[in-house]
Amino acid sequence: MSPPFLSLVIPAYNEEERLPLTLPGVLEHMRASSHTWEVRVVDDGSADGTCDYVERFAAENDEPRVVLQREPHRGKGGAVRAGMLASEARWRFLCDADFSMPVHEVDRFLPPYLGDYDIAIGSREGPGSQRVGEPWSRHLMGRVFNGIIRGLLVPGLDDTQCGFKCFSGAAADRLFAQQTIEGFAFDVEVLYLARKANLEIVEVPITWHYDDVSKVRPFRDTKRMLGEVLRIRRNDLRGLYG
Numbered sequence: 001m002s003p004p005f006l007s008l009v010i011p012a013y014n015e016e017e018r019l020p021l022t023l024p025g026v027l028e029h030m031r032a033s034s035h036t037w038e039v040r041v042v043d044d045g046s047a048d049g050t051c052d053y054v055e056r057f058a059a060e061n062d063e064p065r066v067v068l069q070r071e072p073h074r075g076k077g078g079a080v081r082a083g084m085l086a087s088e089a090r091w092r093f094l095c096d097a098d099f100s101m102p103v104h105e106v107d108r109f110l111p112p113y114l115g116d117y118d119i120a121i122g123s124r125e126g127p128g129s130q131r132v133g134e135p136w137s138r139h140l141m142g143r144v145f146n147g148i149i150r151g152l153l154v155p156g157l158d159d160t161q162c163g164f165k166c167f168s169g170a171a172a173d174r175l176f177a178q179q180t181i182e183g184f185a186f187d188v189e190v191l192y193l194a195r196k197a198n199l200e201i202v203e204v205p206i207t208w209h210y211d212d213v214s215k216v217r218p219f220r221d222t223k224r225m226l227g228e229v230l231r232i233r234r235n236d237l238r239g240l241y242g
Contacts, residue, residue, distance in 0.1 A: 003169075004065075005035040006110065007089035011079035013044040015097045016053050022099040023057055027066065029103045035110075038065045042083035045073025077179065077186025084167065084176040092172045094187075096163035098211045105206050109166040118171040118199035119191070121157070122164035128205030138210070145222055152229060153192045158203060160188055171199055178242075180235060185228035192232055193241060 008026065012019065019041070030037050041054045051068060058066040071082045084092050093106060101122060107113060109120045124131050131139065142161065149160050165187065167175070174197065181189045194201055235241060 002036075003088035003090065004038045005090050006033075006037045006106075007087040007092045008037070008039045008095050008106070009080065009083040009087060009092055010039065010041045010095050010097050011044055011076050011083065012041050012046065012050050012054075012097050013073070013076070013079070014046045014048045014050060016046070016049040018098050019050065019053055019057075022097065022103075023054075023066075026095075026099065026103050027057075027061060027063065029106075030065075033107075038067055038087070038089065040067045040069055040083050040087055042069045042071055042079045042086075044071055044076065044079035075182040075186075076184055077189075078182035080186060081176045081179050081182075084172045087172070088169070090169050091166055092169060093166045094164065100209045100211050101162075101164045101206045106164075106166075108206075109164075109204055114202065114204070116200075117202045118168050119194055119201045120166045120204050121159065121191070121201065122162040122206040122208070123159040123203040124162055124206065124208045125158040126203070126205055130205075130207040132207065132209045133212075134208075134210035141222065145225065148226070149188055149229060153188060153232060154195055157191065157201065160191055162206070162208070164206065175199075180240070181228050181232065183224060183228050185225045185232070188225075188229060189232050189235075192236075196236075196241060 026039060030039060043051050051070060054068045069083055069086055071079055080094060091110060114120060123129055146160060154160060175190045175193050178193050179186060179190055
């Protein structure tokens with residue numbers, strides 16, 4: 001069997017409550033697609049019923065294209081890396097498990113909506129984008145962090161932290177093989193590596209709905225992510241990225 005056109009790579013850690021709210025809509029949308037596809041749920045060593053739910057969902061819907069990939073607990077970055085490298089799809093789309101971006105907007109990242117590119121990243125900033133229900137304090141914190149990232153690593157990108165990003169298969173194979181960060185700042189490292197490799201990055205404005213049960217803990221995780229951002233700079237200075 002030939003590789004699918006599109007793989008949705010969904011990292012999941014203790015998501016037995018949220019996946020039942022999102023996977024049915026994802027499956028309905030994908031079944032209506034004209035592309036070949038898979039939905040790859042990458043379990044990051046969950047301690048709850050995440051794996052049981054995904055396996056049951058695939059069986060009840062007689063859907064072998066819903067794939068459960070079990071991984072040891074490493075962090076979101078580790079789960080995404082494993083899923084991206086396990087997939088053989090032509091396009092590999094990173095999706096947060098809460099699907100705070102409506103699933104139908106996935107189509108806007110793919111041909112023929114977009115031309116040729118290496119990476120397309122969802123943007124909650126700029127013309128055409130929309131944030132729904134986000135507290136101003138969270139928005140401000142995100143913009144401050146994004147400003148630091150732009151200043152240190154990836155100037156010119158308005159929204160590096162949105163959890164929806166699409167990679168060509170060639171870009172995914174190249175970048176995720178080099179990735180070292182397994183925490184939340186993994187995508188900053190991947191975008192930094194992409195810039196070093198002169199890959200084309202485009203931003204796609206999306207509608208994004210704030211999830212008040214997000215697993216991101218603003219102060220603790222922001223401090224940790226800043227440490228990871230500095231680690232990326234150190235890695236580069238030490239020649240770890242070639």
